Amino acid sequence: MSVLEAEAAPDEREGRSAVPRPGYGLAAAGFALPVALAIFWEWLVAAGIANGRLMPPPSVVGRTLWDLAASGELLAHAGATLWRVAAGFGLGALAGTVLGAVTGALPIARSLLDPTLQALRAIPSIAWVPLFILWLGIFEASKVALIAVGVFFPVYLGVAAAIQGIDRKIVEVGRVFRLSRLAMARRVLLPAILPSWITALRSGLGLGFMFVVAAEIMGASEGLGYLLVDGQQLGRPDTIIAAIISFAVLGKLADGLLVAITRPFLAWQDTARDKL
Known part of the structure; x- marks a missing residue:
């Protein structure tokens, strides 16, 4: 809880809690467009207007997904991919948070570390593949390391920028209340950077799912990326489309889980979104 929240007027807090939230109907409307496009493409193929050989209709893709799920292959591939993303996300997010906090808070560390990290950020993900294979082999360690690299940079940038962008007036309010250094960090500084940090975590998680494709394509016997390559070779x-859909569903579920876990930490915010 921040100092500013502690001083907020009771009527403002009551008014914020009374704001109606969007219903489930509005959330479900987001599925209307992809469902409508899928039905339209199914009709085009069924009517003979479009060729469904290279872009199969939803019925064929759905049957493929069902067969993969019934045989247990889909669960095995999805489980392998999720494990790699979770391990790489944990390592990359931890390293990005620590180094972002150090470079954001200490000017000398920023001068020493930030130029090198910014240069490394410009390296394409696929360029790390041969080096990680040489260092760590072709098994799980190299794949997790590649995903961690993808997660690291957005988290690092988000944390460092959030710390450097803390409003000076908020710090002065904490000093007026004679807060100790620990209390200043817990009640003023941490709430100030928390929204940006969570946004950076979500960006890092999205890149983690992008990097896992490169990690699994470079040599894997299971995983959704392997399923992509298998579909191409056959x-x-x-x-291929079934694997892409699986990636989309897993990525959305993982992002929703992260949002749900972090939402209580942002309950103190009184943003414009709450008024819409």
């Missing part, structure tokens, strides 16, 4: 676009 000439089965339905398998």
Whole structure:
């Protein structure tokens, strides 16, 4: 809880809690467009207007997904991918948070570390693949390391920028209340950077799912990325699209889980979103 929240007027807090939240109907409307496009493409293929060989209709993709799920392959591939993303996300987010806090808070560390890290950030993800294979082998360690690199940079940038962008007036309010250094960090500084940090974590998680594709394509015997390569080699676009859909669903679920876990830490915010 921040100092400013502690001083907020009771009527303002009551008014914020009374704001109605969007219903489930509005959230479900987000599925209307992809469902409508899927139905339209199914109709085009069924009517013979479009060729469904390279872009199979939803019925064929759905049947492929069902067969993969019934055989247990989909669960095995999804589980392998999720484990790699979780391990890489944990390592990358931890390293990004620590180094971002250090460079954001200490000018000397920023001068020493930030130029090198910014240069490393410009390196394409695929360029790390041969080096990680040489260092760590072709097994799980190299894949997790590649995902951690993808997660690291958005978290690092988000934390460092949030610390450097803390409003000086907020710090002065804490000093007026004679807060100790620990209390200043807990009640003023941490709430000030928390929204940016959580946004950086979400960006890092999204990049983690992007990097896991490169990690699994470079040599894996299971995972959704392996399923993509397998579909390409066998000439089965339905398998490729099924893997892409699985990536989209897993990424959305993982992002929703992260949002749900972090939402209580942002309950003190009184943002414009609450008024819409």
